Amino acid sequence: MxxxxxxxxxxxxxxxxxxxxxxxxxxxxxxxxxxxxxxxxxxxxxxxxxxxxxxxxxxxxxxxxxxxxxxLGQKAFALKVLSKFSMQNCKPTCTPMAVGIKLSSQEEHEPVNESFYRSLVGCLLYLTATRPDILFAVSMLSRFMHCCNQQHYKAGKRVLRYIKGTLNHGIQFRKAEELKLIGYTDSDWA
Known part of the structure; x- marks a missing residue:
């Protein structure tokens, strides 16, 4: 209303x-x-x-x-992100991050435009609101906002390729017979 x-x-x-x-x-x-x-x-x-x-x-x-x-889903936003980074016609992949990849801040790879990389990671972070399946990969990418290089950008493009293949994914909240609220905590940090 x-x-x-x-x-x-x-x-x-x-x-x-x-x-x-x-x-x-x-x-x-x-x-x-x-x-x-x-x-x-x-x-x-x-x-x-x-x-x-x-x-x-x-x-x-x-x-x-x-x-x-x-x-809850973000298909329209995901399509905008793919278009923004010229990945709308990319080949989809089945995982958001390659197995065993080791991202580092070493300068062994060619640097990329930090503003462009930050924009990519920011868009991916917004997608994590309804896409917990990409959360780990995006959190890894966000560690290198200050020292990004081609390796990080390539890993970001892989997440985009994964999104291309899973555009209809999102979060489903199923109706339950009775509400059961459960919470977990790490009491060491309380």
Whole structure:
């Protein structure tokens, strides 16, 4: 929902930070469609707003909502990245990083344009929001932002080739019968 005057109705003389009081219940969330429809109707009576329907695209992330769950992907952004680095017609590869590759900061390889390399790594980092399968390779590439060379750029191009072959990959959040929240921590760093 989009409220046209959401930030126009209140004036603060100074910034304030608040916590929700104990027992606060967020009334907008829920699974009852009738309650949600009633809430939207009442809000439309009070404010000028429009219902944009189910979210399908947000900050470059495509969202597909179904009864089974929610799928998040970045196919359109991945295609833009491939085009930006002239890799839209490249041959796909089946892994994001070659086995046994040892990236180093030694100057044995020819240097590349740092700005171009940083742009490549930045685009790949944004793709990791929905592509955990490339996270390790991209984190390795990001270690050499200050001393990049042809070896690093070649490894970055391999990640792009992997993306070319896996454009439809993303994250699937499946609907569960009961919510089970599990967390892990390294207590040595607590």
């Amino acid at each position: 989009d409220v046209k005057s959401a930030f126009l109705n209140g004036f603060l003389e100074e910034e304030i930070y608040i916590e929700q009081p104990p027992g606060f219940i967020m009334p907008v969330t829920g699974g009852d469609k009738l309650v949600m429809a009633d809430f939207k109707a009442r809000m439309k009576e009070m404010f000028e707003m429009s219902d944009l329907g189910l979210m399908t695209y947000f900050l470059g992330i495509e969202i597909q909502q179904a009864d089974q769950g929610i799928f």
